[in-house]
Amino acid sequence: MRVDPQNGGPGSAPRKEAARQNGEVLLAVDDVSLSFGGVKAISHVSFDIRKGEIRAIIGPNGAGKTSMLNVINGFYHPQEGTITFKGATRRKMRPHEAASQGIARTFQNVALFKGMSTLDNIMSGRSLKMHRNFFWQLLWVGPAQREEIAHRRRVEEIIDFLEIQHIRKTPVGKLPYGLQKRVELGRALAMEPELLLLDEPMAGMNLEEKEDMSRFILDVSDQFGTTIALIEHDMGVVMDLSDRVVVLDYGSKIADGTPEEVRGNQKVIDAYLGVAH
Numbered sequence: 001m002r003v004d005p006q007n008g009g010p011g012s013a014p015r016k017e018a019a020r021q022n023g024e025v026l027l028a029v030d031d032v033s034l035s036f037g038g039v040k041a042i043s044h045v046s047f048d049i050r051k052g053e054i055r056a057i058i059g060p061n062g063a064g065k066t067s068m069l070n071v072i073n074g075f076y077h078p079q080e081g082t083i084t085f086k087g088a089t090r091r092k093m094r095p096h097e098a099a100s101q102g103i104a105r106t107f108q109n110v111a112l113f114k115g116m117s118t119l120d121n122i123m124s125g126r127s128l129k130m131h132r133n134f135f136w137q138l139l140w141v142g143p144a145q146r147e148e149i150a151h152r153r154r155v156e157e158i159i160d161f162l163e164i165q166h167i168r169k170t171p172v173g174k175l176p177y178g179l180q181k182r183v184e185l186g187r188a189l190a191m192e193p194e195l196l197l198l199d200e201p202m203a204g205m206n207l208e209e210k211e212d213m214s215r216f217i218l219d220v221s222d223q224f225g226t227t228i229a230l231i232e233h234d235m236g237v238v239m240d241l242s243d244r245v246v247v248l249d250y251g252s253k254i255a256d257g258t259p260e261e262v263r264g265n266q267k268v269i270d271a272y273l274g275v276a277h
């Protein structure tokens with residue numbers, strides 16, 4: 001399917017306008033710096049993500065994009081700066097805290113349980129939402145049983161939404177790459193996140209797979225109201241999907257604005273052309 005925001009596609013929804021104008025800030029990154037030994041992966045970067053928007057993070061390889069997602073979801077702890085999520089400011093948090101507060105992510109390199117089925121991988125995204133302990137689940141009685149059934153129903157809805165019914169029992173290691181990426185999105189959605197972090201969800205995909213993934217990302221935004229941060233290299237995809245774009249280069253922010261503003265920015269053009277600076 002072609003995604004055409006100019007022509008009544010899902011991207012043209014009023015959601016976009018609302019988010020672009022004066023949406024409430026869901027997450028703010030303030031003056032964050034992160035080093036690994038002598039390598040400065042992120043230098044004094046600030047930007048925000050508004051509720052309901054699709055926020056692209058772009059930049060050449062090694063720019064610090066993945067590191068930024070790792071700071072946001074607590075894998076890395078920045079030496080300087082703060083993250084404010086839903087009004088609470090912190091220097092660092094642990095990944096499970098980020099997850100329980102509503103941040104989910106997918107990875108640049110697919111990170112699924114390869115021997116497990118699509119269904120079980122997506123089900124694993126529910127683990128945070130399962131309150132009954134292991135003992136109850138082992139007994140498979142009363143509350144645990146009811147809870148398991150409710151989780152399965154939600155997982156089946158996600159499987160329908162992503163149109164992967166036909167592979168629900170297939171071990172994910174046997175699936176083509178594009179479908180593995182879709183299953184990984186399903187696992188993140190199973191957490192019912194408020195903020196979804198997608199690290200190159202379309203890397204390595206062919207055109208048709210990219211169009212499918214673009215459509216699912218827009219549908220997640222429109223139908224679930226999920227706020228999305230998206231790292232993506234394909235500028236066409238960025239133009240089609242995102243409300244605003246932040247551009248990183250060598251760990252610093254070099255531009256921030258609408259896709260049109262960023263595309264015409266000389267610093268951005270130079271960074272992509274590899275002009276020395």
Ligand SMILES: Nc1ncnc2c1ncn2[C@@H]1O[C@H](COP(=O)(O)OP(=O)(O)O)[C@@H](O)[C@H]1O
Pocket residue numbers: 036039040041059060061062063064065066067068
């Ligand atoms: N765990 C790590 N240890 C050491 N250096 C790292 C680590 N993660 C990232 N880096 C370095 O930080 C910089 C930014 O990397 P990364 O965030 O992966 O960039 P991008 O995702 O934009 O390609 C690179 O120089 C990379 O080598």
Ligand SMILES: [Mg+2]
Pocket residue numbers: 065066067108
């Ligand atoms: Mg990366």
